[in-house]
Amino acid sequence: MIRTNRDKLVKIAVGGEVSPPKLHAPTQADSTGRSFISIGMAGIVYNAQVGDLAFGWKADHIEPGVSIHNPDEHADYAMHYLTCVGNDAVVSSGEAAGARGLVSGEHARLLIDFAADDLDRLNIGDKIVIQGYGVGLELLDFPQIAVRKCSPALIENMRLEVNRAGQLVAPVTHTLTPRLMGSGLELIPEFVDQDMVSEDRALIEELGLLDLRLGDLVAILDQDHSYGRGLRQGGVVIGLINHGDSAMTGHGPGVMTLLSCPTPDIVPVIDARANIANYLPFPSRMGSQGK
Template sequence: MDEGLRFNFDDLVEMAVTGDVSQPAVRRGGYVHWPDGVGEILPGMYGITYSARVGDRAFGWAGDHVEPGVSIAHADERADYALHYLTCIGNEAEVVTGLARGARGVITGEHARLLVDFPPEVLEEMTIGDTIQIRTRGRGLRLESHPGIEFKQTSPALARALGLRTEAGTEAGRVSCPVAMELPPRIMGSGAELNAEFVDQDLMSGDRALMAELGID
């Protein structure tokens, strides 16, 4: 890590939270309306997804809002909020019940549920309702050398992996982060108006012309 960057890693509180593998859910009526006006019934959120993992293609699936890996939640509302607010991307997760007990995975994202990636052989042993315990660490993360930068749901592991670096010769040591692509605000959809600490941010992938224009189709 860049020596000019100082994080408060030693001050972070590490705490356990749990969630259960969610049962897939479908809206009443079942049909999802696509931008072209056609209605279809397709698999989507929650549960254990065997055929899609983080790193796979984003488009082309016969599904809607597919969540890669394992989706977990807590039945108690306040406990579920804690699961969302305290868990950070990169936190370690462990199966604590069922045939896959003891298997370890990693938090990869947040949608309507928390998303956990496990090796394929672990998924074969898991079932709906299994409990996953997460060692949460990252809430309150600060870059003490650059206090004007805010981090959301970033674990120390993710912070180290981001490739942050200070740019020599810039005022106050400007920080840069390598990215795959820059996107304009007009591509943002559902979630942009809601609490960023709890929900995901959707991209308007239904606008295929815009996707092609931006080069992410």
């Protein structure tokens, strides 16, 4: 049993609305200089959900399910910072009012998973309320491990264990090294993810990463994201694959920080089942949650 301070955490309502997809230009260049139309970010994505492959889509940074933002800048920051993976969400306006979802991640917007028939009833601009719960979460026996963006429900279902050496054992589907990590290194982990660098497809295939799935838990070795992102020999980060691949140079599937330790006190173990779709009741995997 991993002891936490969940009984000391505040649960608070935050909210936003379903974001429309936007384009800053008709096309943009991929890593070979060819132009492509960017599709996959924002809006309502009907056919890519938690548990689906991260590679292979004719899309850029595909965000599974529903992407939301708050048009008020400060309220948007609050929504990002106060929401954690696994938090409950409910549609509060429009035809889909009452439909229930779960937060699956965070990118430029907040990502929420809904059942397929609820996606069909959602509209751009519909409002969604989230029960933000998890900020301040601590692993009481591991003060050296920083917890980021994890709801208590996620931590309790990640099958974390303590080995005989007193280290935290965390199941992951893959391990990554710093040379694979690109865009987002300069950004704080409480707000946005860090992309893998995926344009060298031969390397990605050689490393066995083409089977990465949205929602997979992965380990980044020799990094520490406790206070920003940086290199740290012996450090370990446990992250979540939150969005799909990208054709842009320096980009690829996103890794959202969940746990970080500057010392080797997190031990990743390979387990193909280490995906949040297997840990939490995501509606896209269970059928309608509407009222």
